[in-house]
Amino acid sequence: MNITHTILFSPVFLPLIAAAGILFIKSFCPTSIRRIAEYLGILIGMVLPLLLVLTLYPIVQNQGYIETTIGGYAKSIGIVYRFDGMSLLLILLAAAITLPSWIFSRKEGPGHSYFTALLLIQNSSIAAIGMTSDLFNLFVCLELMGVTAYVLIATGKKANAAYASFSYLMISSSAMVFFLLGTFGLYKITGSLSYEAIESGLETLSGRDQYVALFSLLLIIIPVLLRVAVMPLSLWLVDAHSKAPHAVSALLSGVLLKVPLFALLRVFALSPLASSLALPISYAGAATALIAVLLALSQSDAKQLLAYHSISQIGYIVSAWGLALHAGISTTTGSLLLAASFFHAFSHAQFKALLFLTIGKATDAANNRNVYTLRGANQALRNMGERVPLTMLCFLVGALSISALPPFNGFYSKTLVTYTLKGSLHYTFLSVASAGTVASFIKLSRIFLPSKHPMVFPLVKERKRFPVSSHLAFILLALSCLAVGLFSEQTILFITGLISPEEAQTYDSSFFFTQDNLIKTSITALAGLVLFGIAVSKPGKHVLHFLEKRRGGFTDLFLGFATALGALALFAW
């Protein structure tokens, strides 16, 4: 057991030590020490493992991966952990969003020590999901990540936060039962739980066992895709993301949607049976991008609008991801598609977290979440003690990023995704969806317009102080959006280098500012304006109002699950 293996496990056990320490100090020490313990815990549990893991970067680049078993037991029976480029990227993604969200939560709620401990446990489970090479361990870590998510959603002060958490819990836990059944099926025919042994076991199968393998894989894939919220499986998302506290919403959209998707890559690599399922999933992703953006355009609640956008952007990510698997991850097209998919996931995490935090702060200040009636949100913020309109500026950074305008990260990631998809049906779907994104963000930005009737606020004697921590979180996220945009080439090279080092050498970034692409960007922006015009016209409003009422009930969650399972099974048959 050498030092490399200890470093490898540090993102799993350091956050746990920190969480245990915080809980211990909470029940034994006075309040003043608790505060210090939380800061120390974040430092030890989140920043330190990140620095340690980055030291593994050269090893990953040279060898591809590092493999070890927990406790040093034999590989055939112990839990195998494999650290590769994707694990490193997922740990980075989790830390990049969790830190600003945590900073925001200090003053805007729920900033108590339990919350910090939960965040740390969640980060530890994310790191484990990224590294594990064992099917049952994946199940346990997904459950752990899920359970922290349910609890974090339920901390919301909004009425129905408990209900949103409960429906997510119900559908997600029921789905995980099927995951367990799938694990059982694969264990029965291969006699092992680690990916490597399952892979070699599946190669020698014949006859009826092929069907068992196929259906077991289906039962594993669909529950994980439920966490990712691809279209028929996405009904739980809107309530959960809009009712949660703002910091948690940022985390849910930014990190928790993407981690299972990229962990699934290893499951898909198990058998050629699985990779044949990737194509229909990518089509589902493209359809998701388009349908969800229309639903987003029809929402009147600001946070629900953002939640639908999360589904839509996940559609982009999933369609590139599915095509990457279809082409094969080790091929040139495949690795570029996968890099594009992760790059968009990363930038989406940044700008969506920024949007959730700024919109959450602004709607809280104005005490109104309706996009149609809320105007002059900036005035409300100033009344809360904000001198420089940083919230509005940071919101604009986020809005421009998600609308894919240069020089922000969204422009580069979306262009990379659509460029790699060029020539397929997905391309058309995603281009239309981009116009819809622009339109709905014009709609959302109107809340910062000065209102016609100046709002009357009760005079407050003492000047309120605007929390510095909120501004710090906004600025961190906005700057990272800008930085990833400005250094896009380095970022893409970094991601491609981790996914497949050979491809990084042949990468060429000349397509971003070609004439075609710039024309396409401006056409998309114009089409967005036109679409916005249609949306505010009378017939448009009618249609949108009709769409807004299309919400599923509790049974429909399960209906979506069954439909997805049935459709994919039919395709595989």
Place this chain on the structure above:
Amino acid sequence: MKRTLFIIKLIFILLILALAIFPVILSSHSWPVVSRDYLYENALSDTGAVNTVSSIYLGYRAMDTLGETLVLLVSITGTMGILINLGRENEEEEAVSFSLAPEKRATNAQRTHLLEVVASKLGPVVLLFGFYVMLYGHISPGGGFQGGVIVASAIVFLALGTETQTKLTNTNVLGRIESLSFLVLIIAATSGVFFESGFFGNPIKSGSSLSANFIILLNIIIGLKVGTSIAVMCIAMMGGRRGH
């Protein structure tokens, strides 16, 4: 109309799910034997546990056990959070809630002499049995989780059986034991890093007879952790003696 639609949906869901799991459940493939034979030969020497089940869940797959313990910790934290929030919530807000209205939550409403006598006499015996299951987990069936749950039920018996509060039914004390045992569990899990056996490795792997100590230690900590946290939750649900 709505009802028929609901029933049609339900039948559709059940049908699809059944069709999808049938091939997996009904497969006639013979059971794999590789792991069984491996465990039969090596489990005792690898982990020191006579009980092979213990050698799996505290040896080979201790990480999964830690994960399940964390799931329990997080879900109990969430439950306590919801219970405390609901206790504070004012009645004017008609939020969807999962607990009884405050006036229906009286602690002693269903307390009878019969219950008190039986529960208070049964409590210590069950407590002892819980610790037995916990401590002998490496030899006989049982272990930390099972023993912990029995300990929790004993604490609930004691809480039901006595009017006055004892140290054992005080949620503050129980909470302290819980957080302490969680910290010790994590430290025990990571201690292998400093003893050359790695994360979740057995740190006391010197002699051949000594190595079961690590399993016993983990069983005790997990048992305390599970027992106290479930007991805290049950006492809070019974009406919360936190303030007394």
